[in-house]
Amino acid sequence: MNLPSFAEVRDAAARIAPHALVTPVMRSDRIDALVGAPIVFKCENLQRGGAFKYRGATNAVWSLAEDEAARGVVTHSSGNHGNALAMAARARGVPAHIVVPEGAVKAKLDAIVAAGATVHRCEATTAAREAKAAEVQAQTGAVLVHPYADARVMAGQGTVVPEMLRQAPGLDTVLVPVGGGGLASGCAIAAHGMDPSIVVLAAEPEGADDAARSLEAGARVGPFAPHTICDGLRPLMGEPNFHALRDHNVRVLRVSDAETIAAMRLLWTELRLVVEVSSATVLAAALRYPQYLAGRRIGAVLTGGNVDIDALPW
Amino acid sequence: MNLPSFAEVRDAAARIAPHALVTPVMRSDRIDALVGAPIVFKCENLQRGGAFKYRGATNAVWSLAEDEAARGVVTHSSGNHGNALAMAARARGVPAHIVVPEGAVKAKLDAIVAAGATVHRCEATTAAREAKAAEVQAQTGAVLVHPYADARVMAGQGTVVPEMLRQAPGLDTVLVPVGGGGLASGCAIAAHGMDPSIVVLAAEPEGADDAARSLEAGARVGPFAPHTICDGLRPLMGEPNFHALRDHNVRVLRVSDAETIAAMRLLWTELRLVVEVSSATVLAAALRYPQYLAGRRIGAVLTGGNVDIDALPW
Numbered sequence: 001m002n003l004p005s006f007a008e009v010r011d012a013a014a015r016i017a018p019h020a021l022v023t024p025v026m027r028s029d030r031i032d033a034l035v036g037a038p039i040v041f042k043c044e045n046l047q048r049g050g051a052f053k054y055r056g057a058t059n060a061v062w063s064l065a066e067d068e069a070a071r072g073v074v075t076h077s078s079g080n081h082g083n084a085l086a087m088a089a090r091a092r093g094v095p096a097h098i099v100v101p102e103g104a105v106k107a108k109l110d111a112i113v114a115a116g117a118t119v120h121r122c123e124a125t126t127a128a129r130e131a132k133a134a135e136v137q138a139q140t141g142a143v144l145v146h147p148y149a150d151a152r153v154m155a156g157q158g159t160v161v162p163e164m165l166r167q168a169p170g171l172d173t174v175l176v177p178v179g180g181g182g183l184a185s186g187c188a189i190a191a192h193g194m195d196p197s198i199v200v201l202a203a204e205p206e207g208a209d210d211a212a213r214s215l216e217a218g219a220r221v222g223p224f225a226p227h228t229i230c231d232g233l234r235p236l237m238g239e240p241n242f243h244a245l246r247d248h249n250v251r252v253l254r255v256s257d258a259e260t261i262a263a264m265r266l267l268w269t270e271l272r273l274v275v276e277v278s279s280a281t282v283l284a285a286a287l288r289y290p291q292y293l294a295g296r297r298i299g300a301v302l303t304g305g306n307v308d309i310d311a312l313p314w
Numbered sequence: 315m316n317l318p319s320f321a322e323v324r325d326a327a328a329r330i331a332p333h334a335l336v337t338p339v340m341r342s343d344r345i346d347a348l349v350g351a352p353i354v355f356k357c358e359n360l361q362r363g364g365a366f367k368y369r370g371a372t373n374a375v376w377s378l379a380e381d382e383a384a385r386g387v388v389t390h391s392s393g394n395h396g397n398a399l400a401m402a403a404r405a406r407g408v409p410a411h412i413v414v415p416e417g418a419v420k421a422k423l424d425a426i427v428a429a430g431a432t433v434h435r436c437e438a439t440t441a442a443r444e445a446k447a448a449e450v451q452a453q454t455g456a457v458l459v460h461p462y463a464d465a466r467v468m469a470g471q472g473t474v475v476p477e478m479l480r481q482a483p484g485l486d487t488v489l490v491p492v493g494g495g496g497l498a499s500g501c502a503i504a505a506h507g508m509d510p511s512i513v514v515l516a517a518e519p520e521g522a523d524d525a526a527r528s529l530e531a532g533a534r535v536g537p538f539a540p541h542t543i544c545d546g547l548r549p550l551m552g553e554p555n556f557h558a559l560r561d562h563n564v565r566v567l568r569v570s571d572a573e574t575i576a577a578m579r580l581l582w583t584e585l586r587l588v589v590e591v592s593s594a595t596v597l598a599a600a601l602r603y604p605q606y607l608a609g610r611r612i613g614a615v616l617t618g619g620n621v622d623i624d625a626l627p628w
Contacts, residue, residue, distance in 0.1 A: 024338040026360065046340065050586050272364050272619035274588050305586035309626065 003244050004155035006193025009186065012059040012155040013162060019058045019091055020159075023047050025167045025299075028270040035286045039298040040171070041267070042164045045275045045305030049111075052157055052183060052303050053084035053147075059156030060145045061088040069094045071141035076122075076129035078104035079232060080304055081147040086115035097142055099132045101125075107308065126223070126236075148182030149238030158186025162194060164299045171198070171299040177281045178202035178211045178252060179233035181241025183303065188248035200250045201292060203285035205230045205257060211237045212252040215245060229257045229313055232278035232304065251292065259284040261313050267302070276304040277313055317558050318469035320507025323500065326373040326469040327476060333372045333405055334473075337361050339481045339613075342584040349600045353612040354485070355581070356478045359589045359619030363425075366471055366497060366617050367398035367461075373470030374459045375402040383408045385455035390436075390443035392418035393546060394618055395461040400429035411456055413446045415439075421622065440537070440550075462496030463552030472500025476508060478613045485512070485613040491595045492516035492525045492566060493547035495555025497617065502562035514564045515606060517599035519544045519571060525551045526566040529559060543571045543627055546592035546618065565606065567599040574598045575627050581616070590618040591627055 004012075023043045032038050044052035061073060072095030075085050082098040089096035096117040100109055101124035112119055122132040137144055145153065160183070165171055174191045178184040184202045191198040204211050207227035214220045220242040226234040237245075245252075257277075264280035267273050282300040286293055318326075337357045346352050358366035375387060386409030389399050396412040403410035410431040414423055415438035426433055436446040451458055459467065474497070479485055488505045492498040498516045505512040518525050521541035528534045534556040540548035551559075559566075569577075571591075578594035581587050596614040600607055 021340075024360070026335075045586055046338070268588075268623055272359055272588070274582075274586070274623070309582055309588070309623075312623065 002151045003185065003240050004151040004158065004189060006189055008151065008155040009158040009162070009190045009193060013159040015062050016055055016058045016156060016159060019088070020055050021047055022163060025164060026271050026273065031266065031270050031283070035293060036290050037293045037296050037298055039286055039300055040168045041271065042160055042299060042301045043273065044160060045273060045279060045302050049080065049084045049087050050304055050306040051080035051084065052160055052301065053080040054087060055159050056153035056156035056182060057081065057084035057088040057145065058091070060150065060152040061085070061092050061094070063152045064143060068143055071143065072096060073145050074133055074136045074140070074142040075099065075145045075147060076133045077147055079108050080306055083108060083111045083115060085145055086112050086117035090116045095142065097136045097140060099129055099136065101129055108306065148180030148235070149240050153182050154186040154189070156186070157183040158190035160301055161187045161190035165194060168299055171297050173199045173201065173293065173296040173298045175201045175203065175282045175286065175298055175300040177233055177278055177303055178204050178237065179208070179278065180235040181211065181237040181245060183301065184250060185241045185244035187301070188244055188250050192248055199296065200248055201285065202245065202250050202252045203255055203281035204252050205233050205260065205281060206254045207257065208234050209254050211245065212254055214242055215250070215252055230260060230278040230281060232276060233281065253285040253289050253292070255281050255284040255288060259288060263287065265314055273302065274305060274307055274309060275302045276307055279303045316465045317499065317554050318465040318472065318503060320503055322465065322469040323472040323476070323504045323507060327473040329376050330369055330372045330470060330473060334369050335361055336477060339478060340585050340587065345580065345584050345597070349607060350604050351607045351610050351612055353600055353614055354482045355585065356474055356613060356615045357587065358474060359587060359593060359616050363394065363398045363401050364618055364620040365394035365398065366474055366615065367394040368401060369473050370467035370470035370496060370500070371395065371398035371402040371459065372405070374464065374466040375399070375406050375408070377466045378457060382457055385457065386410060387459050388447055388450045388454070388456040389413065389459045389461060390447045391461055393422050394620055397422060397425045397429060399459055400426050400431035404430045409456065411450045411454060413443055413450065415443055422620065462494030462549070463554050467496050468500040468503070468558070470500070471497040472504035474615055475501045475504035479508060482613055485611050487513045487515065487607065487610040487612045489515045489517065489596045489600060489612055489614040491547055491592055491617055492518050492551065493592065494549040495525065495551040495559060497615065498564060499555045499558035501615070502558055502564050506562055513610065514562055515599065516559065516564050516566045517569055517595035518566050519547050519574065519595060520568045521571065522548050523568050525559065526568055528556055529564070529566055544574060544592040544595060546590060547595065567603050567606070569595050569598040569602055573602060577601065579628055587616065588619060588621055588623060589616045590621055593617045
């Protein structure tokens, strides 16, 4: 199974340091009181490109040998990973090809174009996305950088954990959202590389709970039709990501969309942060599951801020 | 004229350190390109209470002798200073009396009440506010902490400058909004205490340009009827504040509300920050006046984030 080691997370941290921001951590007395435990929020919504995805994409792009990089990179994404990969490729001065399915949010498509990538459109199915990416790869020799089932990407996403623990020493619990599982895998590997006693929790929408069901069943469940407002958490968890979460005893906490929207609003009123609805799952989970959080010191990752601010979900 | 010294700004920084946040600084390649010069933004919208006002209020409250403090503090404010003073008083465990004029935004009033202050209502005129505050002062012995014409408040607001220069070394230009002038005065004193060659600029709405007109005339102009969406910048500049701006050669840059609203939106799209419209005047000014900014390294203060996110001004 192609998973990164903790040493690769550390290498990734050094590799992305010239490019990615050290995002701030924030906290609130009122949120601590509501959760019943101290909780800090790592503000990847303020990362370049507005999401943690820039870490993984940057690590992948700068991991390539010169001759590989010169042929460019390709991925399929309707969202933050596509934009992050386009930005990372531009920073290195190499071509990026982003396969964007029909129905993608126009603002995200515009951002990908603005970052100088070549956009390839396809139908909005996983099969069509993968077929188009393979076609581009065959034509151009570009290197595929999968949004989450890629060790370089996972290592890059995992860099958020040592950074957060440096900023907020003494955390014993890491809480992240889980969708495809790139962030959750990287963070579990990084957390246990630093301290095997750290508890890693993942928040998942009830309407896209394949990670929870897969871990309960002991085997990865198959494709499903997601029903959640959390667009970033709809993908089926990747196969290597499943293994990472299982091997690192990651507990998945299901939350409803209503709880997540209320948490998104609370992050605004208490911390003046507007985050993507997917990001707010971590606070929703912290509020819903005190049994796993009492007495702990929690670091939660706010994954992104690419929101249509004129169409907030409440 | 009762102005703080630079030593008092330094004392304030030590005094507020256990309470106020070290807010992050942020920047964007695209904004740098639009401005034509490197510009960092000091995110006081992420300060406790959602505004830089917490610095000045905290310095004032913790400057008091025990017996003074025990009698409490009083101010008149319909906005961020009232909330900041209430929070600072609660932190010290002393009473706060906030005179709030009719017509104040309900959310700001609610925040003041939530911080445990006693609210006193009055008519929405300067005379009524001052009379009511004097009445409360006479009844309770509370210490008046004026929103801007107070040396302790100015010193506290000025602490933002050494903090920003530590985070972004090499800045040669400081750019802040000007309303009553507490922030602008404190920042001018702090900047020139650190380095007399720093240029201090202040952004002011065209519809409330009393600071610009006062400095042009060489004397403080009288009361006027403001016409600007920037509610935080409507007050008449204070008398000591006028002297500080004049003596520190602060140049005032007028901006229109339309420019400010566009800048507010740009801060969201580029930096994922939702700031008060008053805060966005600094970016509006940077975009409108390249003649004062070319070749410089700018630190701009985003003053607050207490926005009704369901009623954005575009």
